[in-house]
Amino acid sequence: MKKLIVGNWKMNGSLQTNADLVSDVVQGLPASLNCGVGVAVPAVYVAQVQALVQGSGVAVAAQDVSQHEKGAYTGETSASMLQDLGVRYTLVGHSERRQYHGETDAVVAAKAQAALAKGVTPIVCVGETLAEREAGQTEQVVKRQLAAVIHQVGHCISELVVAYEPVWAIGTGKTASPEQAQAVHAVLRAQLAAATEHAGRVPLLYGGSMNAANAVPLLSQADIDGGLVGGASLKAADFLQIIAAAN
Numbered sequence: 590m591k592k593l594i595v596g597n598w599k600m601n602g603s604l605q606t607n608a609d610l611v612s613d614v615v616q617g618l619p620a621s622l623n624c625g626v627g628v629a630v631p632a633v634y635v636a637q638v639q640a641l642v643q644g645s646g647v648a649v650a651a652q653d654v655s656q657h658e659k660g661a662y663t664g665e666t667s668a669s670m671l672q673d674l675g676v677r678y679t680l681v682g683h684s685e686r687r688q689y690h691g692e693t694d695a696v697v698a699a700k701a702q703a704a705l706a707k708g709v710t711p712i713v714c715v716g717e718t719l720a721e722r723e724a725g726q727t728e729q730v731v732k733r734q735l736a737a738v739i740h741q742v743g744h745c746i747s748e749l750v751v752a753y754e755p756v757w758a759i760g761t762g763k764t765a766s767p768e769q770a771q772a773v774h775a776v777l778r779a780q781l782a783a784a785t786e787h788a789g790r791v792p793l794l795y796g797g798s799m800n801a802a803n804a805v806p807l808l809s810q811a812d813i814d815g816g817l818v819g820g821a822s823l824k825a826a827d828f829l830q831i832i833a834a835a836n
């Protein structure tokens with residue numbers, strides 16, 4: 590499978606800095622791009638960034654989507670709206686949404702389903718906290734998180750992207766070792782394989798302090814098909830080195 594590198598800008602950016610960053614990334618892409626590249630941008634900048642990446646092969650992703658179809662949900666963005674703009678992917682269940690916005694496994698599953706129903710590929714984020722890892726619950730937690738989505742989306746499982754993001758590695762500079770990450774990815778792959786014969790088609794991304802220095806060893810693991818990159822995706826040179834490692 591081709592690798593997939595998605596930058597998650599989180600709540601960062603402005604018209605000016607987006608234009609500078611995307612222009613540097615697009616200009617620095619490998620002449621022959623053999624991996625998928627995407628950027629998950631704040632909803633308010635989706636249209637701007639779509640115009641900026643046009644013709645470059647870089648896909649635009651949203652960072653969240655509502656589980657509701659439409660109506661009185663102030664502040665939310667529906668999957669139809671993302672479809673209307675031609676948005677390719679949306680993150681669902683990022684740990685920051687789970688932690689600060691109370692998103693449960695059931696809500697995350699409903700969001701994944703809402704996105705799939707409109708042809709927007711959900712990038713389902715799962716991952717354990719430090720306390721859960723230290724209590725030996727990593728496998729149990731990520732399996733529970735993924736199971737909720739698998740049960741909800743039925744035969745569409747093979748259309749998902751899954752991102753393993755250990756919460757203790759996000760924005761901390763502490764990366765999971767390639768072996769730690771691979772061990773969890775293998776668990777996720779096996780879980781998908783029990784649910785669909787097309788588990789090999791589901792990209793499993795690693796996220797959590799991925800950077801130019803650790804991208805190569807992480808991306809060379811058997812079940813690591815790409816990266817979900819936070820901080821390093823805000824610096825064109827770093828993001829480009831990660832893309833080069835995946836290419």
Ligand code: 13P
Binds near residue numbers: 762797799817
């Ligand atoms: P960092 O790469 O900044 O640790 O963020 C990871 C992440 O949360 C991507 O979604």
